Amino acid sequence: MVSADGAIRIATWNIHGFFGEGRRPDFERTIRCIRAMDADILALQEVDGRTHLRREPFAFERLAEALGDHFAPAPLFGRTGREYGHALWSRFPLADVAIQRLPGPGFEPRAVIDARAQTPLGPLRLLSLHLGLRPAARRAQADAVAALLEPGEASVVLGDFNEWRSGGPVDRRLRRVLPEVAHPPSWPARRPLVPMDRLYASGALRFSDIRAWMEAAPASDHLPVIATVRRA
Template sequence: MSPDGAGREEGGTLRLVTWNLHGGVGADRRCDLERALRALQGFDPTVAALQEVDGRTHLGRRSHAFERARDLLGGHFAEARLTGRGATAYGHALWSRWPFARLDILRLPGGRIEPRAAIDALVETPFGPLRLIATHLGLVPADRRRQAGFLAELVAARAEPTVVLGDFNDWRLDRGAVHRALAPILPRVAAPKTWPARRPFVRMDRIYAAAALGLEASRTADEAAGLSDHRALVAELRL
């Protein structure tokens, strides 16, 4: 951890990142997951939700994506492997500096194009428990409505301070099904334009936080814009 990161966290502020890695394929069409993960480390996150961790070699990705991400990042790493097996698995992950006190991988409804999941974790921070739900929602609007409703019920089922973050695949914010489901119960929202990376105009990647949490600042990581088809979303959360 950098000295700046240590001071930030001692003050009760966490840095959250959500980033669709696109399997590590950048604008140069080169698959280099480690390149993207080193950029992630440069953001100095406390928590990171990572979508499209992809070991599908038949699609030009490199094998053992989950293993390579876990080994490079260290810390605490939760996996939602959704398709493929072993070295060629594909899905998403949640990384944390601090250990998980509770961890559940939950399949989401729908998934007509590909299965979807939520990683539901309780992290014991030095400032108290924080619930994190990392997800990557579906491409089909009807599936996405059901998945957003499922997430809203999941949030409401527990009283812990909660953050839901990930790639929601929703092109609309205020009028979209995801925002209508989550914003009433998680009203602190970070949703800058993140896709496509070259010239973003869609707010697909978002962070929703409980009212009791302070979502103080957010930005896109423009310095790593060429490393995926999404820009990373970085936000400061005060507990």
């Protein structure tokens, strides 16, 4: 939702393989929530087509078709049509899209989607991610993400950081280069206590209207985190 002053709405959401309440994944419910939150840029984690885990196949393909506009997938492992990973979607054109692998150790491969969006705020560097479960891996991954950033560039890093507390090692590393942060409690969805899902931005940007969107609670175990972004 672009405002009169050029501000945009940006969000991140761990969609948990389209699983929420109920015994089956509900793709259409997830899409309804995405449309209702009306973000201009959206990072999605746990895009999951692994049928052996009762997910539905072709998760990336179905999202790309339903969302339209500009879609950057990062399938990290799995057979064709049954991959697992994350994705970045934008109303605005995406350029220089790259999937940058992140260091371990970990149970699953991790990566960051690195792209530049042409927005009403001007060029915006986007780094979309889902960090690992192991503390040592998260620290190394945060350092790797920080090293990708260019001084003076308007940048947003967004995703599921898998860190349970504000001011933890990941948060401290990223705030050195990205001082603006939006991290309301977003997990578990029905009674959010933990700020796992976050937006970080460079000093050229400011967040406002920050919230974890409770309306999506039936659709995942995480809430989306949404914020309005403006130039400082």
